[in-house]
Amino acid sequence: MTTAILEMRKITKTFPGVKALENVNLRVQEGEIHALIGENGAGKSTLMKVLSGVYPHGTYEGDILFKDEVCEFKDIKQSENKGIVIIHQELALVPQLTIAENIFLGNEQARRGIINWNETIVRTRELLQLVGLNESPNTPIAEIGVGKQQLVEIAKAISKQVKLLILDEPTAALNEDDSENLLNLLLEFKKQGITSVLISHKLNEITRVADSITILRDGKSIETLDMKKDNVTEDRIIKGMVGRELTNRYPEHTPRLGDLFFEVNNWNVYHPVLADRKVIDNCSFEVRRGEIVGIAGLMGSGRTELAMSLFGQSYGRRISGEIRKDGKQLHLKSITQAIKEGIAYVTEDRKEYGLILNEDIKRNTTLAAMNKISKWFVINDNQEIIVAEDFRKKLNIKAPSILQKTGNLSGGNQQKVVLSKWIFSGPDLLILDEPTRGIDVGAKYEIYSIINELADSGKGILMISSELPELLGMCDRIYVMSEGRFTGEIERENATQEALMRLMTKSRGKIQDEHHN
The missing domain is CATH 3.40.50.300 (P-loop containing nucleotide triphosphate hydrolases)
Incomplete structure (x- = not known):
């Protein structure tokens, strides 16, 4: 015994x-x-x-x-x-x-x-x-x-x-x-x-x-x-x-695809410390309004580096290429510029980069767009409370009040606060980097529903995930990365875990051979 x-x-x-x-x-x-x-x-x-x-x-x-x-x-x-x-x-x-x-x-x-x-x-x-x-x-x-x-x-x-x-x-x-x-x-x-x-x-x-x-x-x-x-x-x-049956892990969703509005062409990024190391190599992709676009890839493939470099060049050096939104070329040299142009980025590391843990829900919710609740650099406290309380109810954030410190919340509720912050900034393109990492199945379903609602409101979603079933269950189209390059693009109806893994493990040498042939 x-x-x-x-x-x-x-x-x-x-x-x-x-x-x-x-x-x-x-x-x-x-x-x-x-x-x-x-x-x-x-x-x-x-x-x-x-x-x-x-x-x-x-x-x-x-x-x-x-x-x-x-x-x-x-x-x-x-x-x-x-x-x-x-x-x-x-x-x-x-x-x-x-x-x-x-x-x-x-x-x-x-x-x-x-x-x-x-x-x-x-x-x-x-x-x-x-x-x-x-x-x-x-x-x-x-x-x-x-x-x-x-x-x-x-x-x-x-x-x-x-x-x-x-x-x-x-x-x-x-x-x-x-x-x-x-x-x-x-x-x-x-x-x-x-x-x-x-x-x-x-x-x-x-x-x-x-x-x-x-x-x-x-x-x-x-x-x-x-x-x-x-x-x-x-x-x-x-x-x-x-405490109940959860028969479907992903909410049913019929996409409402709009016009092509976000394009990235020939995007290149070098490592911030190792000057000769190319991290992102000639990547191009596009997003339509109302579309959930996935990016799949193994660790080290360059998914996060791509997202951060697009978000106001918050990663990398010697960045080149073209970003177009609604046909207009953007020159995003800072995170502030990216936010002004309607781009938001939900980081994979919410504790380090997504939240101020010793601040309350209220302040974290308005952090990325404080100009919306202030005048002459003075915050309107009543307006901030109304905004934060509205998001707490809409996103079902489980906390006794909006004055609760975010560091005392569970992972799922912290992620909802991060989403609140970026939704409040009013983005047209929302980049989600591992949006359900460390979150239980019940909270995942709620976040998936929020993502679908954002897409239905006409926003474009770029979703990075290490969980292939999540990409298959949520995305209308999936780009696949390996060694800093896109190795393929798969429509939802043709996407399988096997097809994604085949492209995720394709080496740079094989990509170049196929290109020359």
Whole structure:
């Protein structure tokens, strides 16, 4: 009979105006992969922060038992000393430091106060190989994307003597291949006797690797399912999460395509640091009013770099090419100019670039278009309140009031605030970069509905996503990128995951050969 490595009993955690957890129970068996799932705001991350000491003993009610010992962690260091290591959804890396320095920050490979850099580099290479990240240990964190940064976080976590590994949305920023490598890594850890708690909204991952599942809903533990005994399916999990059947993952939508209004021709972008490295190579595409256009590609294909370079040249150097809107050529040298010309960009990293987390919903909602609620540089507070309250209702943002800090909201509700901000700016073209990353199925459906409504109002949507089913379920047309180039364009009726993957994995050499032939 297996024994429990962890028991959390009647955990209750309250924030001002919000009861995040109410009498939650969690029991994790030693050596298993235990999935913790629920909608955004269900309390998953809060529960794990209680466990790891981020929320110290005394700030919550209930008991924690680890290996039958009552634990009262005052900080994260105490929980790590017991072998409990958590990888948070919010990345905690120092951009200016290298990968090696970040991995061993606070856990330096040193003797008598002197760091052994040879040992640090060798150990870092081993860890990077383990997580499937092909980067130099000396690469600064600022020079790699959010997906690779997540892998560095995982390498940092497994560098410690871990007995219970907690992963909060570890594959949210990863492509399919990297996600697969990580899941295989968890299974390998399991063979080595390491217990894992996996928080994920990707149900196919849960059903593949989890031994048991605990479902949270509205801050309460609903049930724990044994994957083998209870014949668990994705539909069964969804019903537990949302309290109802969710038969269609994507809302039905009939596109109302208008005139061609946005064109990009022969777009080229060079790396901001490596002067000779061409990141975007001669890309051209177009968007019609009312059209949802997808961009598919593996990590490193240049999707985000393309979007950011178009948005007021917020990425890259030596940018060349042509942008036309309604036949008029645009020269967008800044984000302010892009916004004035009716272009909005919802970033893939909402916490770092999309929101001011210590500001409230009200201020974040109006941030991109403050001229609309101000006169002579003075903000009209009443008007700002009306605007923010209107978006809170329209987008169903779950918060006690518009004065709630966005940092205290769930991922799904934070994303709705970001969407509110850019919708309020009144764009004609809305660029969505991973719009549902780290969001549960219920909140995804709501955001898909918002996207469809925006398209129906005549706006053009450019949608980047690592989830191929999402692109297939939402887009009228899909462009595919590989190594900084477009390798194909597929209409909705001809689009399949296989066709997209074939174009996503096409190398630059093959593209050039086909061009010459």
